[in-house]
Structure formats: C-alpha cells, structure tokens
Amino acid sequence: MYKLTRPEIEEYLKKDDVVLFPVGSTEQHGKHMAIDNDAFTALEIARRVAEKTGVLVAPVMPFGYSVHHMNFAGSITLKFSTLVEVYKQVCESLIHHGFKKIVILNGHGGNTNAVNEALREIRDDTGVVVYNVMVFPTENGFGSGSLKVIKQESGGHACELETSIGLALGQRVLMDKAEKWRSPRGLTDLQKKYQRKVTTARNFDEVTEIGSLGDPTIASEEKGEEMVEAVVKELSEFVEDLKKE
Amino acid sequence: MYKLTRPEIEEYLKKDDVVLFPVGSTEQHGKHMAIDNDAFTALEIARRVAEKTGVLVAPVMPFGYSVHHMNFAGSITLKFSTLVEVYKQVCESLIHHGFKKIVILNGHGGNTNAVNEALREIRDDTGVVVYNVMVFPTENGFGSGSLKVIKQESGGHACELETSIGLALGQRVLMDKAEKWRSPRGLTDLQKKYQRKVTTARNFDEVTEIGSLGDPTIASEEKGEEMVEAVVKELSEFVEDLKKE
C-alpha cells in the first residue's frame, strides 16, 4: 500500500480489507549476511504474496527485539514494551481505516512474544483478531514440506536455511565469509550442562562465537528458491481463504 | 524462607545464596481441578527441592498471565507488563539482600514470556543471571524421562500429565468430573484449517469446550509420583550444581 495514493487505498477498501504488515529487525547476521536481513526477508516474502493475491502491503517495521544481539556491532534493539506499542498502533491505525484482516509477516523469532502481546491487546481493545505468521518455513508452519532440503543439524540464525533464502531473494550475502557455527570459548560447566534445560537471559555471544548458528556454508540459492516458493504458495493460499471469510 | 525470621535469613546468607521463587497462576482448570493448581504445583515442587537441597523458598506468586482463560469463571489475570514488574521487583529485592542465584520455578506456561522478559531486564539492570525452569516435566527440560508414563495424544492443561501430578502432590482433584477434551462447537473452517499454522490471540474457549486439554480421565497418582520424583531429583541436582558455582 505504501506506493499507492490515498484515493487508490480508498478504492481498495471499498472491495477488500486484507493487508500484510511485515516486521523484521536490524541485527548482526554472522560474518556473511547484511544486518537488515530479517526486515528484508519479511518485506520480500510479503511482496511476493501480495503479487499473487492482490492484497496490500504496509511498510516494513525495520527495528525489532534484538537485545540479546547487542554485544555484536550493528544490532539495534527496541524495548519489549515499545515494540508492542508500535505493532499495536500500526495495526490500530489500519483498523481505523477499515482494514479488518491484518496478517503480520514476522521475519525475526525474537519479535514473536512482542507480536503475540500486541495481538492480545488489539483483540481486547478492538475485537479484531490479527494473524501472525513466520516468513521462514517452520516444522508446524507454512512451507514445512520444503524443509527437507536442509541438511545442517540445527540452526536458527544466519544458518543454512536463512542464508539459502537470502540468496534466493537477492539479499547481499558474502558466501566466502560464511562459517560453520562454533561454540564460544569460556562457557562454564554449568552453562554447558544446563544450556537446554534452564532458561536464562542469554546473550547471543554466549551461544555462538561467530554470530551465526548452524552451517551457512552449505546454503544455496536453489534450496532457498524451493523454500521461498513453498512459503509463498501456502501463505498465498491462506490469504485467499482469508479474503473469502 | 517465608517461615524463617530475619536473623535466620541473615544466617543463611552468610554461607549460601540460592533461593527458589515459585510462580503460578489462578485460573480455571477444567471441570475437575482446583483453580490454584499452577501456584500450588510450583510451591509443592519448590518445597520438595528445598527439602532435598537445603535452599530457601520465597513465597509463591499466585497470580499470573491468564488473559486467555478469562471467558471461564474463576480465572484471575494480571497484565503482561504488571507481571514482568512483579517478577523483577521480587527478584531485585532478593538480590538486594545478597541472594545471587535465584531459580524461578514456573507452574504456568502462560507466564513464560513474562518471566523471560523479567530475566532480561534483571540482567541488564543488575548483571545477575536468574534461572527459569518449568515445574512440569517437558521434552527438553527436567524430568523428561518420566514422560513415558503419559498416554494421551496431546495435552497441556488439566490433562493426564497435570492431573496425575496434582494427585501425587495432594491437590484437590475431582476425578469423577474429569472429562476428555472436546473441541468447541462453532469453529469456522478458517479456524480449523489454520489453527496450528497461524498464531492469533486465541481465547481458551476457542480451543476446548470444557476448559481442559488432553485426557485427564486416565490420570493416576502413580504416574504423578513418577513424574514428580523425576523432576524433583533432576531439579535438585541442578540446585546442587548451582550451589557449587
């Protein structure tokens, strides 16, 4: 919607009320990916879904909850409560104009709790149920079938999966700088023993020495294209179903 | 610690600095369990761990984040931001007196995000890393081995697992009122199709007609005892490791 004029938006609202709101983050993505990757991915997926379905796309929110990345240069973080307010106020502005079906396309796992809190407050304040989906394929989410292309053991940040998708979407990726995950030196025995069982406010440099997880060195554009296609296809199907509601 | 006098606490702090802080909720637990179950369980597990390890237990926080249960009578909820503040201020009071190793024992999944946000703010404000664990056994958490006793397909609230543990801990359970999960009537096709793939601010009565999930009718005290024993044993081992740090 951000490249339309007001009269064009008024026209759209006469016949439809779906809008996609991509949200990302600006944070370090290891040694090989641009720091805008989560915002970039959310916006690119939104554009592809919009192209297929004809719905509008709100501007991407480029800053997210990245407090655990602040020990790595280039990361920008908002406070949790501020981020909830931003999501809420953008959605409530859209609702004010008549958009009744908002789909938040989230490109950063760290935003999830803030998005969910916003969803709850929006429903309690306005009665409108807002939808939240991840733009990366996940086990239980959209595009799950395409996860078979992924070979790394585990990942989650600037990894085989994220890097492949970046390559497919035209992100700036320096493949020659990509490195496989390395555990940080100097973890205590307690940290090692209970890292999975006990939750703490862990900083990302306590989890990875190089800023990324998994194995980005085996990423490829082809893998990325398969995943992007799957996510876009299934998300578009959801949007079509939503339009009919 | 709540049954000690001030001089007794001063004495403890001279030689040790671990404290358990149980947090729960007051919310409907289907047709057969008392509404204080999450607070009750957190406190009972804390007591058993304290008995084994000699560490102190702070009073249980009985109210949690239960906004999704408010369509069922008896549920009490705090706002997310208020709950974060409560967790923070209790922990920071404990830190003020010299407790350096605080373990939050959480009895309610709905509190998790608020606990995590508190953990982050405490670390940023004071430098102290607080630990957070669930008092129910989970796949990746403490007591995972004992999950083999559970036969229901899925659960999560006043289910076979939670009811069994309630029976083992002496909770008030009305087994003759227990019923197997039933889907709410009147879900839309969209809701049914995307319930797992898309996140919304779902109310609990949109997920279960009777207020519980899973199958509490096959719960038993024996199953509960096995799980309680496993959780208490592994948690106590963690606490012992923590004391040595």
Added chain:
Amino acid sequence: MYKLTRPEIEEYLKKDDVVLFPVGSTEQHGKHMAIDNDAFTALEIARRVAEKTGVLVAPVMPFGYSVHHMNFAGSITLKFSTLVEVYKQVCESLIHHGFKKIVILNGHGGNTNAVNEALREIRDDTGVVVYNVMVFPTENGFGSGSLKVIKQESGGHACELETSIGLALGQRVLMDKAEKWRSPRGLTDLQKKYQRKVTTARNFDEVTEIGSLGDPTIASEEKGEEMVEAVVKELSEFVEDLKKE
C-alpha cells in the same frame, strides 16, 4: 475460592457475589516472627471469616509495599504503582466474573495507601465500590473492644498485639528471641525532636534497632485468641450485612 473448581465457582456466583481478597507482605518481623506474617495473618483471618459466613476467599497476595524495611534482610517490596496495578487487576478480574462485593482484608499497614488508590481507580473504571478492612484490631475498626488486653505503651510491628495474634493463629514465633523495642543509636537531635511532627521517608532501622516496635515479650496466645475472636466475629457480621445488600 482457590480450592474450588470452575463449575463450583459458577455455582456459587448464581446465588452469591461476595469474595474476600487477603493482601499481605513479606517483610522482616523483628527477631522472633516469620517474615510472611502479614500475608499469613490476612489469609488466616479470611479463612475464619469465610468459614463462618460461607463466602469465598481469593488467593492471598504475598508481596506488599515494604520499601522502608529493605535495610533488614528478607524483606521483599513492590513499587507503589505496581502494587496498585496488582490489586486493581485482581479485583477487576473478579468483577469480570460477577463478583460484585469484594472485601480486601489487609494485613500490612504499609499497603493501605496502595489499596486505597486501587479502590478509587476501580470505582472510577467500573463503578464497583470495593471494601477495605484491616485484619488486626484497631481503635476505630473491627475488634476494637478486644484491644483492652494490650498493655504495651505503643506498638505497630511485631509487637505485643501482632505477636499475640500470631501465637493464636499458629504462626511460627520464637518467643525466646522476642525483645522489647530499642531506639536506634545515632539518631540526630533533629530526628529525635521532630520524629512525630514531621514526616519523612523514614527507613525502619531509623525507628527501631531490632526491627520490631512495642513489647512482644508480654505477648500471649490467650490475648491473641481474644483479639482474633473479636475481629472474626465483627468482620463476619459485616460480611453477613453485605450479603443482604
């Protein structure tokens, strides 16, 4: 109500709408009383009133406004604004389910201003008038007649009155540790001269060297029983009158 199931609470709400909400604190109580005493007392009095009148009791809020006790180990304090929010949100949750007559039973003088602020905001937000009473006998409040058993000149914290009531209610009291109030050493002349006439943000260690006021050494279970009986009787009469409204 916290030991009831949801259907039992629904049943209660069909015929009655009174609920007691005990609120206390966790703070040092001199050398001889457990730090949970204010929460313990509020809950115990609430239970006795509930037994006599058949009304429900919400879980006790164990943390209060104890900022002036923070120089003594074991005290836990919430901020004023957080505490107001907790009281408000618990009451508004109860109102949401149909409880129209809420009686806050307060066991800690330091909470009074926060309770009163909550009462005002609840009335302005919802129109519901919430009631607030002290669980200790006071000159103008419930159980005033029983104050004749008290012999100390003045008191107010872990004193003859509070200790006697603790003994009567089964609290953990170490009578051999009880000591008569001693003024802190090192007060300035200005502090001594104007202590009563001028209000400041006084810390409790500027008022008492041992953490208690008055004379707990002359406390007895008999005195406590007489006071408890008087307070419970008069409070129960108030609750009965409230039911009839």
Added chain:
Amino acid sequence: MYKLTRPEIEEYLKKDDVVLFPVGSTEQHGKHMAIDNDAFTALEIARRVAEKTGVLVAPVMPFGYSVHHMNFAGSITLKFSTLVEVYKQVCESLIHHGFKKIVILNGHGGNTNAVNEALREIRDDTGVVVYNVMVFPTENGFGSGSLKVIKQESGGHACELETSIGLALGQRVLMDKAEKWRSPRGLTDLQKKYQRKVTTARNFDEVTEIGSLGDPTIASEEKGEEMVEAVVKELSEFVEDLKKE
C-alpha cells in the same frame, strides 16, 4: 524564591540551602470559601515562616489530589501518579541547584499519600531526605496547643478550623453562606453502620450534603489568628533547627 533573580538565588545558595515548597489544591470548599483555599493557605503560611526565618519559598503547586471532590463543581484533580511526579520533579530540580533541605508545606490532606510516595522516591533516587508538614494545626503536629480554640465536634473540610484560619489569612470567605455540616440524604443502612470501620473510595457528596464538614458558622478571625500564630511560630522553630543541621 520566585520573586528573586537568578543571581540572588545563587547568592542565597552560597550560605544557605533551605527552601519551602507549598502544595495545595483547587477544590470546592463548601458554600462559603474560595476554591483555592488549600493552595492559598499553604502559600500564606510559607510566606510568614519565610519572613521570620529568611528562607526561600518555591511557587505553590495549585493542583492536588481531589478526585473525591469531583462531584462538586469547580474541583480540579490530578491523577495520583502525575502528582507524585510533579512533587518529585520540582524537588529534584531544587536539589539539582543545591537546595539540600526542602520542606513541603501541605495545605490539603488529600495530597498526603502522594507527597509521601514522592518523599520515598526522592530519597531512593538522590539520598536527600525531604520534610513534609501540614500547614493546619493537628493533634500531633505543629500548633497543636492552639487547637483548644476549636469547639466543633468534628471537622476536616471548610470547617470551623479551616474557616477561622481563612479569615485570619485574608482569604475570601462568605460567612453568611456558611452552614453547619448536614449528612447526605439517601445513605444506605450499610453505609451508615460501617462508615468509620470500612474504607471505600468514598465521594465527598456521600459524606456531606453541603460540601463542608464540621461547623464553620462558629469560625472567627480571632481563633484563626491564634492558630496561625502557633503554627508559624513552631514551624519557624523547626526551620531554624534545620538551618543549623
């Protein structure tokens, strides 16, 4: 201080660091007193004390916590939290410039809790202990000896005491409109029976039909002068003691 120039204040701060901060309210004062009475009184007493002692006076804060008066026209109220912030920020501005001994002269009982909360937060933030006194004589406060001139049974708002002091200070008082307190019609039996024992968020029109308490018809300038003289004398003594600290 508000009629001084910056260099004059700098000069003062070189040799002294006491400042009086009068706080009042704007609220209905029955049928016969101007609505600015609490602010007016606080300022007038402050001026008289300043004259005797040579200390400075900050501008009077004219708005207070008067939420219970809002059913009577002309009352202006701030929220509790806003008022605490105002008191805090004014005091912290004064502390910033080098005033180390601030005395809040309060002319409105309804402000007391907000003043006290501000005092606590200022002490915790800056270490400075701020002093709070009432400008009206009270049993345990300054000018208590002069209370013997008061003949009404009870009072508290636009009553014999406050009206007499208004007359003595030159306030606009319409003595021919003054009326003795009358209970509001339509109180329920419950309200009448428990008005003193149970606290609620009572509105002032539930306590007095005419907006004032006590008996202003027996007020006189002479009584007022005696009380003003006593309060000013004792307050000035306190200020002199403070200067010497």
Added chain:
Amino acid sequence: MYKLTRPEIEEYLKKDDVVLFPVGSTEQHGKHMAIDNDAFTALEIARRVAEKTGVLVAPVMPFGYSVHHMNFAGSITLKFSTLVEVYKQVCESLIHHGFKKIVILNGHGGNTNAVNEALREIRDDTGVVVYNVMVFPTENGFGSGSLKVIKQESGGHACELETSIGLALGQRVLMDKAEKWRSPRGLTDLQKKYQRKVTTARNFDEVTEIGSLGDPTIASEEKGEEMVEAVVKELSEFVEDLKKE
C-alpha cells in the same frame, strides 16, 4: 474562578462555559527579572482579559518545561510527559464540570509542544477542542501590531520585549542589572557555523552567557504598556467571539 465559591461557579456555568487557563514556568530570566516571570505574565494577562470579558480564570500552572535552563540556578522543570498529563488533567477536570471552551494562555515558549500534545489528546479523548495562545505578542499572533515598538535585533528571553511587558505588569525587574546578550565563550566552530541550521538539545548556557537574549537595557514601561494593551484587546475580542459560538 479560584477566588469564587462552588455555588458561584455553578451559577456561572448555567449561563457561560468559557475559562482561561494560564500556564507559565519557573526559570531563570537573566540577571534582572524574577524567575516566576512566565507564570506571572500568563496570570496577569489572563486577569486583564477576564476583567474585560467577564470570563473565569483557573489557577496558573507555575511549573513548565525548562530543562534547557537547568544549568542556571533557580530553574525548575517538569518532564515533558508529566507536563502533558498536568495540562490534560486540569482541562479534563474543567470539561467534567461543564466548561466547554478552554483557552490556555501560555507564557513560556518551551511549553508549546507539551500544550499542543495535550490539546491533541484532549480532543481525541473527549471531542473538546481546546484553544492555545501566547500571552506575548508574536508576528502571527495577537498584538502583532504593537511589535513595532521593539528595536532589538533579535530576542526571545528576558529581552527588550519581555522586560518591557514585565515593567508594565508590575513584575519585579532590576533594570540596573539588565545586560545586553553576550554569546557564550568556548563555542566550537561547528556550533557557531550550524547553530541555526541544525537542531540539537541545546542548553541555554550554550546560547547566552548571561541567561537572557536580546537587549533588555532598552526596555521601558511605555513599550510594555502598548504591547499589553494590544494583546489584551485582541485576546478579549477572541474571547467575546468564543462566547457567541
């Protein structure tokens, strides 16, 4: 209105609904003017307009947004958000009693953003449009014609304009201390080159060495009277127009 009784205000509200709310600040005004000047001016202009038009005047808010003056002794500042709340709550109290046409008379440029934010929130909350005017003559505002008496090149604080008006209104002005503006020593080249083109959070001592701008030495009571007369006349005309709306 602050010298009226409640019945007198009720009487006024039966036939009219305009009220003036003067807002000022307490901050250093160079070497020659009292620090209460902005509050004093707002109130004095309000009184003169009220006299001409018969409308009521609320008490003046004496504290404003003066954070940039805090390096000069005697300045008191509120935080932006607190000040917005004060303006809002005072106006909403007035609206509550039936005042529908509120005119804020602002005596301090630094308050403008906070006033405007309050105006917006009041309109969004209550639908009432509140009016905001400066009490000093400005190019596009009231009394612009009278600006011809001003000879200084530029000004803005304790300058020829403000000092002349102070003299005309009876403010305490020490003309023998007045000095022409002097640039602070020690400005960097960057500061000098871009002072007008680039906005920063500039402190007032980075703009003027003596705390005032412009040239107060050429101020005179006659100039002040001409400006006051113009502003009062035009403001009164506006108020008369408002009454007829």
Added chain:
Amino acid sequence: MYKLTRPEIEEYLKKDDVVLFPVGSTEQHGKHMAIDNDAFTALEIARRVAEKTGVLVAPVMPFGYSVHHMNFAGSITLKFSTLVEVYKQVCESLIHHGFKKIVILNGHGGNTNAVNEALREIRDDTGVVVYNVMVFPTENGFGSGSLKVIKQESGGHACELETSIGLALGQRVLMDKAEKWRSPRGLTDLQKKYQRKVTTARNFDEVTEIGSLGDPTIASEEKGEEMVEAVVKELSEFVEDLKKE
C-alpha cells in the same frame, strides 16, 4: 549500514563514528503522491549524502506522528510517547556500538517535536549530542538558496516543493491527479478568523479539502533536482565538518 555485515560495521567504527538515521512517516499525500513519501524522501536524501561522504545510513523509520492525518485513509500514526521512545532506543543502540555522531534526517514536519524530545532525553541520559535536520529545504536550513524556484504562495504538504522533489527522486507521483489546494467547506467563522492566531488540535481535513496544501500542479522534476542538489550538497558539507570534529 543496513546492507553491511557485522564485520564491515566493526571495520567502519575503527576509523569513523558518523551515522545518518532517516525518519519519515506513512501518511496520505493528497491525490497524487504515494503515502510513503516522507520516509522515501528521508531515505533517498540520506543515501545521496552517504554516497558523497562515505558515512553509514541506518534503516529508515517508516512510521511517524501523523495523528492529524487520520481522517484521510492510509495514514498510520504512532503515539507521541512511543515515537520518542523509538528514536531514543535506536540512537542509544547506535551509541552503544560506538557511533558518537548521529544525524537524524527528518522527512516529516509532524515528527519534529518528538525528535526534539528524544534529542533532549538522549543528551541527558548519555551525554551524546544528536543532530536533527530537515531533508526538505527550509528558509533557515540547508538548501535555502534553492527555494527561489518555488512559485506557490504557501505550501507544506504534497505541494509544489514536495512534489518537485518527489519527481526528482523517482517517487511515484500521479501528476494528472494533482490539484491546487482548496479550503474545506463548512469551516465556522471563528475557525476562519482565528486559524492562524490560535492553535488547536486541528485535523488536516479542517485545513485542506483534498489532503494537500499549496499548488502541486506547477511542480517539475527540474525544480526538484535543483533543490535536491542544494540540500545534498550543504548536508554533505555539514557531515564532512562533523567528521573532522
């Protein structure tokens, strides 16, 4: 900076510490301009300045303070306080990593007060002075000389100036939809008479019927290029001076 990797940013910070932070808005721009215009312009100018000077550019903040545009479809607004927090937290994240010279490039006049409030709080919290400039040429700002190309009498929103710059920067502009400003019908006499002299919380549809001001029909790419060149040149000079500081 948003297209760089973390190691590239670390490299930059070793030798330089300037960063540009463009901030815009998403709001209706009359009948002929895309609603993202303020964000788009801020980012495009930032890119051109960065290209000339070699400094980094943070992601553009696409949402601003547009509350007065909410009666026109497509506008999205944040609350004032939320926006201040976003600006603050982004800047403080940048400062955290070692950027000491932040220049906010603002593309929306409505953001100015929020930016200024953020600047003040950042300076008070961290000591860092952040710079704020408009990306459109203004009388006293950068590019003022180029304003001679503008012929409309007055403007300010989607006008000759803004439209010309849009054309020069490659924005989506529908010149055939552009219309000259028209006053809204139905303004009251009071509104017309005092529109300039009195400030209110005016909605934009009370100022323009078509959503734009001034005369966009006489806009041209050539005019835009002249202004863009002037602004970019002078801003770049400022940035070069800043680097040398």
